Amino acid sequence: MKRVLLTGGGTAGHVTPNLALLPALKEKGYQVEYIGSYEGIEKQLIEKAGIPYHGISTGKLRRYFSLKNLTDPFRVLKGYGEAKKLVKAYRPDVLFSKGGFVAVPVVFAARKYHIPIVIHESDMTPGLANRLCIPKADKVCCNFPETMKHLPEEKAVLSGSPIRRELLQGERLAGLKFTGLSANRPVLLMMGGSLGSAIINENLRKILPDLLKDFQVIHLCGKGKTVPGLKLDGYVQYEYISKELKDLMAAADIVLSRAGANSICEFLALHKPNILIPLSAAASRGDQILNAKSFEKQGYSYVIEEERLNEETLLSGIRKVYAERRKYISAMENSKLNDGVQVVSGLLEGFCENGR
Incomplete structure (x- = not known):
């Protein structure tokens, strides 16, 4: 053997x-x-x-x-x-x-x-x-x-x-059933990594009143970063999801995330339009910034540098990517890295x- x-x-x-x-x-x-x-x-x-x-x-x-x-x-x-x-x-x-x-x-x-x-x-x-x-x-x-x-x-x-093969086998309806969300409005999935991202969490929560007029939100906050008692129509929050992640990915129309290499390659394989907010150079060796710029150059992602992140840039970025989602999906479908x-x-x- x-x-x-x-x-x-x-x-x-x-x-x-x-x-x-x-x-x-x-x-x-x-x-x-x-x-x-x-x-x-x-x-x-x-x-x-x-x-x-x-x-x-x-x-x-x-x-x-x-x-x-x-x-x-x-x-x-x-x-x-x-x-x-x-x-x-x-x-x-x-x-x-x-x-x-x-x-x-x-x-x-x-x-x-x-x-x-x-x-x-x-x-x-x-x-x-x-x-x-x-x-x-x-x-x-x-x-x-x-x-x-x-x-x-x-x-x-x-x-x-x-x-991971199982990520490619997610079911949209199973994801919607798990979260209790509707099939009639688009879904944004936010992923900040297993530890979460305080700055992305904070800005996302600030724009929820405007964002929820058009989108539903699945918010993976990170361990210890959920807000007790925060209950809004069309919004669900979890510290971390493992087994059901494939279904949440299938349910998502667009994704908001850091720019870790494995995660963004999963978005590419799943053809998920995405907004990337790479970890700043001050907090890393800058690899996420380079990863994000490469995916942006290839037409797979929309990038907001952490230094530019605020309520306005985040809300406009989400709306832009959803409006142009077919462009991003087409670029990913034509990729040779799937x-x-x-x-x-x-x-x-x-x-x-x-x-x-």
Whole structure:
């Protein structure tokens, strides 16, 4: 039986593309195991999917001063030793890495044992962990045409992001029934990430009196960010939705969101017109800004920079995107990045069957 090893962790964004690949890998009859951190979010998500999971020690390479910079290199070295033992014992035919610092020792261990390596970079420019891993990789998949210039030409593959199959199977009527909303008015779905976005939540709530004249709103606020007692006709709020998200996406006519790479690739695959408010450069390395600009350039998204976000720009942006929704849908329908699962699983299959 052919063996595939998966790795990646630190955030859900480093895990969900791995989860999206699982059905295709299982259908091909491959044995799959996972290496992540001892107690990271990846452990919970992967074990829930029924995949054998192995934890290793991890550390983070920081560009800023921290006392942890003195101890984390030892954690990384320990993790590398643990990864070598696991890779040697499992002897996978190929490794797929979604990134995050837990992936670095795993990639280096796989290279030591001459295991073919495929990695995936979600953002426009590679993060530090993937920059360390790219020299060890055989192929580097990415989401954006602009990313190709940052990668070795012989390794670069424009794949798009692997999208969870269940997201493509949502039912609009099931979403409307779950939320209690009507089929007679358009629906805006707001997603601010699992932790939510205070600034987007605040501005969205301020425009509800005007917005609800024309739209219904499904508001995913983030943990601890709902407003008790806020009940308006055509408005529902939740901290977080998991199982029913596919149906809420199907019910949505347009989406308001941050610009995390995995999320916006899901909007693209689902052909959902969207308004993106990327995390500001002051609060990040600027990857969401670059992601959003790329999607705007390709005609998939309308972008409001966080610095320009206010009640007026948000309300006008929502109305503009809904009025021009057919334009956005047409651009997304013509995209070549709608099937990341097929491209990535095809690469893994090639290495499984033919080696490097």
